[in-house]
Amino acid sequence: MLFIGLRHDVDNTYGLRKGLPKVIDIERRHDVKSTIFVRIDIFHSERDYKFLRSIFYEGWEIGLHLINTVNDPSLISPSEELKILREIVGTNIYGVTPCGKTIGFKGDITWMVMDSLGLEYMEGYGSPNFNAKTFIMPTHLSFDIYYVRNYGEEDGYRRFKEDLMRELDNRGVATVLTHPEWFVRSVGGKGLIKIPLTILGVKMMNKVYEKFLSEFKDKVLFLRYVDLYRLFKEGKR
Ligand SMILES: [Zn+2]
Numbered sequence: 675m676l677f678i679g680l681r682h683d684v685d686n687t688y689g690l691r692k693g694l695p696k697v698i699d700i701e702r703r704h705d706v707k708s709t710i711f712v713r714i715d716i717f718h719s720e721r722d723y724k725f726l727r728s729i730f731y732e733g734w735e736i737g738l739h740l741i742n743t744v745n746d747p748s749l750i751s752p753s754e755e756l757k758i759l760r761e762i763v764g765t766n767i768y769g770v771t772p773c774g775k776t777i778g779f780k781g782d783i784t785w786m787v788m789d790s791l792g793l794e795y796m797e798g799y800g801s802p803n804f805n806a807k808t809f810i811m812p813t814h815l816s817f818d819i820y821y822v823r824n825y826g827e828e829d830g831y832r833r834f835k836e837d838l839m840r841e842l843d844n845r846g847v848a849t850v851l852t853h854p855e856w857f858v859r860s861v862g863g864k865g866l867i868k869i870p871l872t873i874l875g876v877k878m879m880n881k882v883y884e885k886f887l888s889e890f891k892d893k894v895l896f897l898r899y900v901d902l903y904r905l906f907k908e909g910k911r
Pocket residue numbers: 683684685739772773774775
């Protein structure tokens with residue numbers, strides 16, 4: 675059996691309100707569930723909390739998308755971020771990933787900060803140079819911001835598939851990341867060029883993500899990260 679862990683990072687309110695419902699809709703239609711990693715600064719109304727809670731109750735996993743990746747004292751502390759997320763969705767938070775938007779992934783420092791949260795699993799890039807207590811997830815393929823942004827929907831998908839198949843051949847497991855905002859906005863280009871690209875529907879994730887799910891659904895088992903973690907723990911992988 676082959677396994678693919680599905681991850682989505684929600685970096686902003688737009689991604690939460692506009693993008694995430696599209697992702698959930700696609701996954702619901704394909705009977706697939708994933709892990710949604712959220713920054714704690716994206717919530718601005720009671721509706722935002724309610725929406726996240728509703729998808730959590732429906733079975734999607736919620737994880738912490740860590741802002742303060744180096745424990746910078748001028749920001750909210752990492753453990754406080756976790757506490758805030760637990761106040762929103764309850765105690766069932768199992769994993770953490772670093773957000774690239776504020777400070778970003780800083781190697782061992784970030785690994786140490788994530789490890790200190792005492793969660794079940796964490797994912798960064800590669801693995802730390804020390805013995806972490808927390809389980810390390812295999813590094814994701816960046817479906818949107820690497821493959822589709824750089825190579826477009828068609829060629830990007832072809833390259834993504836090649837790399838994905840290689841991962842699956844090598845270890846039977848892969849993880850895939852997208853950002854919900856690119857299901858409503860074009861992932862291609864920076865700044866104003868995004869507007870015409872979005873209007874033209876170029877480099878958008880909807881169709882290509884749907885294609886990925888339908889094409890692989892008979893070959894692999896799509897899982898939330900926490901399910902993948904449990905498989906590793908039981909030694910099935
Ligand atoms: Zn992020």
